[in-house]
Amino acid sequence: MSAAKPAEHAPINWVTTLMFTFTTLPLFTVLPWYLWTHDVSGWAWVWGLVFLYANGIGITAGYHRLWAHRSYKAHPILKVGYALFGGMAIQNSILIWASMHRVHHQHVDHIDKDPYSAQRGLWYSHIGWMLRDYPSANIDFENARDLKNDRIVMWQHRNYLALILGMNIGLPVLLGLAYGDLWGFVLITGFLRLVVNHHVTFFINSLAHFWGRQPYTTSNSARDNDFLAFLTYGEGYHNYHHLFQYDYRNGIRWWHYDPTKWLIAGCAWLGLAKDLKRVPDFKIKRAMLQAQFERAREKLAQRKAANSDRVAELQHLLEQEWQHFSSTVAEWTRLQGEKFDAAKQQLSEKVHERMSEAQTQWEQSEMRQRLLTMERRLEEALEMQRQRVQLLRVQMAYA
Ligand SMILES: [Zn+2]
Ligand SMILES: [Zn+2]
Incomplete structure (x- = not known):
């Protein structure tokens, strides 16, 4: 100090x-x-x-x-x-x-x-x-x-x-x-x-x-x-x-x-x-789950000496969950990129007047619907992972 x-x-x-x-x-x-x-x-x-x-x-x-x-x-x-x-x-x-x-x-x-x-x-x-x-x-x-x-x-x-x-x-x-x-x-x-x-x-x-x-x-x-x-x-x-x-x-x-x-x-x-700014729900859930993973990893590392076989098994399960989590997050990031690209393209097409107003609106609503469905699916996947990680943490308590 x-x-x-x-x-x-x-x-x-x-x-x-x-x-x-x-x-x-x-x-x-x-x-x-x-x-x-x-x-x-x-x-x-x-x-x-x-x-x-x-x-x-x-x-x-x-x-x-x-x-x-x-x-x-x-x-x-x-x-x-x-x-x-x-x-x-x-x-x-x-x-x-x-x-x-x-x-x-x-x-x-x-x-x-x-x-x-x-x-x-x-x-x-x-x-x-x-x-x-x-x-x-x-x-x-x-x-x-x-x-x-x-x-x-x-x-x-x-x-x-x-x-x-x-x-x-x-x-x-x-x-x-x-x-x-x-x-x-x-x-x-x-x-x-x-x-x-x-x-x-x-x-x-x-x-x-x-x-x-x-x-x-x-x-x-x-x-x-x-x-x-x-x-x-x-x-x-x-x-x-x-x-x-x-x-x-x-x-x-x-x-x-x-x-x-x-x-x-x-x-x-x-x-x-x-213009009240809110962080999307998905980002919040992602942060919470990531923090849970970190805590679970720390706990397992502390117990390793006590019961190595059971702990190694749990560690393996945790890493599997982490893989699922990472791919869900990657999917989300890809989705965000797609959303951004689509918005950019539509804007430029609109500027060049290649699309009529009605067509632009229709395509936007179609895109929004597709994104909403995917977002909902991802959120469900994240919720499932959260529950599985919690279950793992309970099992860890008895490891
Ligand atoms: Zn502050
Ligand atoms: Zn502060």
Whole structure:
């Protein structure tokens, strides 16, 4: 871990350190005393929760899924809302946040290049990386040229300080005056809401890289965790997210708690969002099955010494299944290529007006039907393989 030293011993960043100290200290001093000695208006708690979610979703649906990953397109009204309420969370401007986050995905777990590398431990990936000036934190926005052309992003970047002061002081003070409980509002919708939102969002960089399951890939430290999803506005399905970062969803099943996904889908329904990107089901199943194969292989390798004959037999069966799996995947890839070629050819034929409109449409629907049938067949094959691999894993438990 000698290479890890410089980051933890880099000069302290006093701006962030003082900001965290100033916002956290009242929670352990003034707030308990105030709650003990005063009757705080219930509305302060209600508005605290409203702002907590507005800030959280501004970060997850705006900063993260819209700007960092471009997983959908949003109406300017929605973008302004994200810029204001995501900005209120005091997690830096969209431009800086999204640029750093893209580096995190590109170099995930790299000890130096990943700005909040989990390899440096829980504390560092949670908050430590923000308390020091480390070179990897110096970004040149080369990976965010698209964002530099976004007027709302640049407006927020230029006016960031005024925005965070206005939103974090102005809103609690105004509401506090309106409800006749100035200090109750300042403490709860101001300080408490801000600090809680800080730490639950930071969990995505820290805990979501340490705690949970890895159903889709073991190639990086990211985990899926339902409890964290509940705390992080749906971002706890981080193993899925690191493999399929362009999907507007993080929790892909209907029962997964992902309010960010529901908000985006709701906005699409209202016409405020469009072009929502989803990873095809086949790709997801393929990743899951591949991860299952890897785990099964590892388990068998560990047992080899204990019961070599039975294990060798199971290993043989597993490799047979792997062959089936590989050919199913190859078939899928071929199918995708065919789909792409056909679309290209039809486009060029259409351009050269060699085909009538009706003929093109008929051929397209014929092609689509054929592809759908094949896709369904492949998905069934994949499902069968999944069941057989599971059966193998049960047998392995007794090997
Ligand atoms: Zn991550
Ligand atoms: Zn991400």
